[in-house]
Amino acid sequence: MIDHTGPALTSPDHHAWLRLQARGLLDFARKTMVAGRGAGWLTVDGQVDDTQAIHTWITARMVHAFSLGAILGDAHAREIAQEGLDALRSGPLRDSEHDGWFASIPVTAGAGEVDSTKSAYAHAFVVLAASSARVAGLSGAQELLTQGLAILEDRFFDAGTGLHVDEWDASWSVLDDYRGVNANMHAVEALLAAGDVTGDPVWHERALGIAKTVALQWAAPNGWRIPEHFSPSWEPLLEFNDDRRADPFKPYGATVGHGIEWARLLLHLDATFPGQHPWLQESARSLYSRAIADGWRRSTAGHMGFVYTTGWGGEPIVETRMHWVPAEALAAASALFTATSAPFYAKDYEQWLAHVERFFVDEAHGSWHHELDTANRPSGTVWPGKPDIYHAIGAFLTPTVPLSPTLASALAAQTSGR
Template sequence: MSVVVPIAPFDVANFASSFVPRWLQLARDQVHGGIVDRLALDGRPVEGDAKTTLVHARIAFTLAHLHLATGDQRLLDAAIDTYRFLDGHLRDADGGYRFSVSRDGQPLADPTSQVRRTYDQSFVLLALVTLRKAAPNAVSQHRIDECWDFTSQRLTDPGTGALWEDDVMAAAGAKPGDLRAQNPHMHMFEALLQAFEMTGDRVWLERAEAMLEIGRRFFIDEATGAVREFVGHDLQPLAGTDGERREPGHQYEWAWLLHRYADLAGVNDARSLADPMIAFVERHGLAPRSGPLEGLPFDALDARGQVTENTHLLWPLTEAGKFYAARLADTGDAMRARGLVSTLARHFFAPAAATGLPVWVNRLDADGRPVWSEALSRLLYHVTIFVTEGARAGLWTLTPLPSPTAENH
């Protein structure tokens, strides 16, 4: 029989060995396969949701990544199972991955479900290269090549090298009024760095460097060094609310990636791009020390640093946490990452402490009250990298799965 890990509140040390396996018991669809989109706080799947490429790619990556960090075979088995649903139901014949299918894995009539978003393809690539590293027989190199070929040939503007938002924009071209987002570029940069780290093949590093140049050229505000969320259809700076939007979480995420690139490529110049991003968010984008959510990133600012959304999503906290954890060797400051993981457990994972269920809330108001009380499956990707970066930095240790005793054989 398998080892049963006792139910406990969210604890970073037991995240991989206990929390995630218990979450899988609730989030895996035992009837149709795959992963549900979200859980209510009572641990039940929210009815009526489609199944998406984003969730399946992120969860396949998350589980494979945790397996590589811990050696836990349960996580690898679940990663392979999640990938099989992704490959069998969400992948199209041309190598692209559609937005969603029905809960039972069937194509949907809604045209938006058939769109191949560049953002989603980045997470597919992230999942494929990581799972192939963890289990070479589970993912073929051909699948990885097809995903990249679809992205580079179908979703990339040949004139600029920038990514189209999706295959609809790629077919029609960007029109006045269309927004071009930094987010697909950032996550493709992440996936390409991961591909290089997983394979050692420098072609992936060269592709990552090209993606970094797109980010540098079009999405960094020269006035502050902060990352813009959106530019216009022509990739030029945009006036108005969309063009002014700056998200603290993405400043941290880009900064973490820039340092990761510098570490992998030995190119220290990239670190200088990260410094203004962190300076901007630390100056303008964190909840005050006098409040109940000290140091928690706000959801959005404008270009001058004024807070435009004083709520707090879960994921920006994890991006801040993984940045500070990864930079521990340089700064010697363990308090920021430790403080953020304490806030994560105390506020966002409070339902886990109260009920013993592996659930969380997604957003808090300025006073720390939940305003979005659902456990979105895709968020485990964010929490996982924070947890593993902290472990890599020596801030905590991931508890291994107990060795089976003779009675358990």
């Protein structure tokens, strides 16, 4: 187990320890970039897995992570972030004919198929990456941010609903019938960051509108379990993927980690609009409480941990433990403590940190195991390897900054002494 001063959320020593862990994640992932193409899917020991595609969402998340490292003064992280940013701007992930970004390309040119799908999920991460890169002062970041926001606005945003549609074909000719909350959740994060770096309030307002729909129209009437999947007219599809319950992006039922993640995002919004919308903090507390009550439980194998999904009555569906769930639990507990000063959130944080240190942190190879089985042993049925460091680095850095502005801007303000 890692030795550190202690998880007191107000302790400067603990904040220093968290920053050190973040740097360790960057060290693990330094081989992520494939020259001229983007960020590869990493193996358990931090090498690029040449059996996996290069994804836009992983590339963007790694640009975001290494931009955070650049803001913290890591010159090598700056170089890696710039390489990834350049790949997003002009590499083969970018569709030079129709604009936007393909879902994925093969690691080696011509050695596999291009997935030419255009997804809101991936494009939201491009906006987040560009926002963080601009804060870090990377070349071309503003251009990428302008392009990413324009595509998110023109191709995915539906002004009639205030939400983003999910998926187009390569030529933007065929819109898939599926509508989903996951892409909209990450759009909220991206739009908050974009609003912070551009100063344009429209992006913050848009994020607020999405959150209001998800929290008050869908989560609250459903016992604070968030419906994830919808028809083209935004009718909930509560039985969607009943035959593919462990899908990595569209699992059946309520996704515990998303309830936790939304709780944190609502607190960032609350800090962005201080005192204006009491429902934000109230909803954040309800979402977190429901997700923890449903998700933190003893498995059928007798071990405590967070389940991946539950049914609509809170019963566990997929008990496999994904690393991003306790990562989000750490960030959300720290955010709730910052927002409320309630000591039980600090105690939750200590519990989640102890769990992560004991079972998820891979002291032999670095980073976190991305998946555990029901006995808390490393597994890889849904997430083989350690694809990226986005959730883990957020878990370590979020407790060290205020709730607003968003992470890159807040880190920059701290490091500049403002």
